[in-house]
Amino acid sequence: MRRRAALSLFLGVLTSSSCFIFSGAAQVPSTSQQSSIGSEAQAASWFEAHRAQPAALRAFVQRMPKGGDIHTHLSGAVYAEHYLEWAATDGYCVNPKAGALVEPKACGQDINYFPASELLNKPTSFYDSLINRWSTRNLQFAGKSGHDQFFDAFAGFGTISDSASRRDDMVASVANRAASQHINYLELMLTVQGSEVRQLGREVGWNKDFQQMHHQLLKRGLSKLVTLGSQQFAQLEREVSKTLGCDTPSAQPGCGVTVRYLQQTTRTKSPVEVFAQLAYAFALDSSQERVVGINLVAPEDNPIALRDYTLQMQMLQFFKRQYPDVKVALHAGELTLGLVPTEDLRFHIRQAVELAQASRIGHGVDILFEERPFELMEQMRRLGVLVEICLTSNEVILNIQGDEHPFWEYWKAGVPMTLASDDEGISRIDLSHEYLLAATRYGLGYKDLKRLARNSLEYSFAPGNSLWKSPDFKAMVPPCASDTPSAASVSQGCSAFLQKSDRARIQWQLESEFARFESLQNWL
Structure with a gap:
């Protein structure tokens, strides 16, 4: 209770008058603005009056506008039930032992395979086991850690998610779910032409001279791949619009959600493959308006990712010099004590900020293990480096929650923060759940949640100037x-x-x- 009282006092000072909107040089809110402030106060009062009723708070945050979800992986955001539905329609089979899909052309390779279309005619244990394997549902019966269950889940539905054939349905599903939660902006991480770019990298071969290696990639056809990738994103946008029925009388809710993309680079590949992927991602971002940034993905604790971490940050530093306008968001500090040697906890976030010049940090859980952590947080505050907080993901993968999570330390340090879902489908959650967790675990009130929602757009990679004069959200720009x-x-x-x-x-x-x-x- 003392901790919550201190938090409420601190946040009250931090966010007081945060939603006043001044008109011109006026020093007092107008009548309509005063009314708005009064309405905000009523909503905040209702929230506090129902704080002891989590079910009521869930209903509140479900309806609450949340701005954007800017840390979400497309394949992991789709619920397993949708993958099974598409598998049945597209002629896939199921390998019941592996808990994986089998492509239609390979369905006859094993007598134990059965058509996905027959899944609902089988004992429900078949269906349930697939859902459990492809998510963290019933994690206590998985027989493995949350970390392993989470990352292993991707392999089960990878046959569909890695293909472009259902990508429009995937985006449409996630956009509709976002709309149902009053989210109006998404930045979805996905990989386009990953295998082709990695192959080009292998053909070029490793060279410690980044400039020379980049030149060779361009000489051997990287620009052509970038052109093809840009065309695929343009085609994806058209297909998503058609799937959602946008601009028709039967338009689905997802049409009202602005969707942008971050091109992923897989950090667990060889150095030359990672370099080629980054070269492609930076060039693609510069040529395709729907791609607004880049990110590194795959487990940060993977042996190759650990071995090459500094090298990859140096690669990012090189490309930021070539493409200074490209925005970088990085998974950094998604680690904890015991998962990796302690020396690997001491520099990842700092190098992401200082070498790679990341504008946003995903997770950032091990910040307090970093060398001079409070100095680093002050640097992040000063530079405006936002932390994407994924509470459920951190709990499942790292077993970090409550006071063990650095949420409170980031907030006290004034580091910009927002809430994100990471992988709604695998974690069996939605972004509304993350807002509920922030309120119940850390005592946040309505005005605090509102600030987190505003941050999601203020620090998004959507192009153009901000509506706000500054990130304290006290006044809009003069126009x-x-x-x-x-x-x-x-x-x-x-x-x-x-x-x-x-x-x-x-x-x-x-x-x-x-x-x-x-x-x-x-x-x-």
Whole structure:
């Protein structure tokens, strides 16, 4: 209780007046703004009155606008049930022993394989075992650690998720779920042309001279692969729009969600393959507007990832010099004591910030094991390096939760933070669940959750200028300072500003949704 009281006092000072929207040079809120502040206070009061009722808080955060989910892997965000549905339709078979799908052309290789379309006619134990293997559901009966269960799950449905044939359905599924949670922006991590780029890297061969190796990749056809990749993203956008029925009378909710992508690089490959993937990712980001950043993926504790960590950060440093406008988000510090030797806990986040110039850090769980951690957090605060907090993922994979998690230390240090889902499908959660955990575990109130939601867009990689003069969210930029998001019309100057900036447009949408949400009389 003393910890919660201290947190509430600290957050109250930190976030007081955070949603005042000033008009021009005015020093006092307008009547409409005062009304908005009053509505926010009522929502916050309701939240506190129901704090002892987790089910009521769940209903509240389900309806609460959450801005964006900016740390989510497309393949892991899809629920296993959807993969099984598509497998049945597309003629896949099931290998019941491995808990994996078998491509249609290989269905006759083993008499124990059976068509996925017959799965519902089998004993339910078959269906349930596949769901359990492809997720962390019933983890206590998995016979392995949460870490291993989580990362092994990808192999089960990889036959479909690694193919482009159902990629539009995957995006549509995740976008519809986002819309149901009042999320209006997604940055989805996925890999396009990964095998082709890695093959090109192997053909070029390793060279410690990054400049020379990059030249050879370009000479041997990297630009052609980038062009093909850009075309695939453009085609994916068209297919997702068609799948969702956008611009038709039967448009699905996901049409209202802005979807952007981060090109993944697999960190567990050989140095030349990682270098080639990064060269491709940076060039793709520069040529395809729907790709807004890059990331490294795969277990950070993998032996190759540990061996080559500094080398990979140096590669990123090299490419940031070639492409300074490309945004970098990195999984860094997704480690804990006992998982790796202690020396591997002491530098990953720092190198991600200082060498790779990452704008965002995913997880960052081992921050307090870093050399001079509080100095590093101050540096992150000053540079505006956001931490993507994935509470359920950290609990399942690293067995870190509650006071063992550095959530409180990041917040006290003023490091920008937001909540993210990581892999909704594998973890069997949604982003609303993460907001509920933040409220119940760390005593956050409505205004604090609101700040985390705003951060998700302020630190997103959506192009364009911010709607806000500064990340404290006290005042909008001059063109929109006199406008109210919930109003029926927008001034000409503000409208022109919003049309030029994707970031400001989705931020304006979030503020409009906050106004509607806070005007409710009952949040159940």
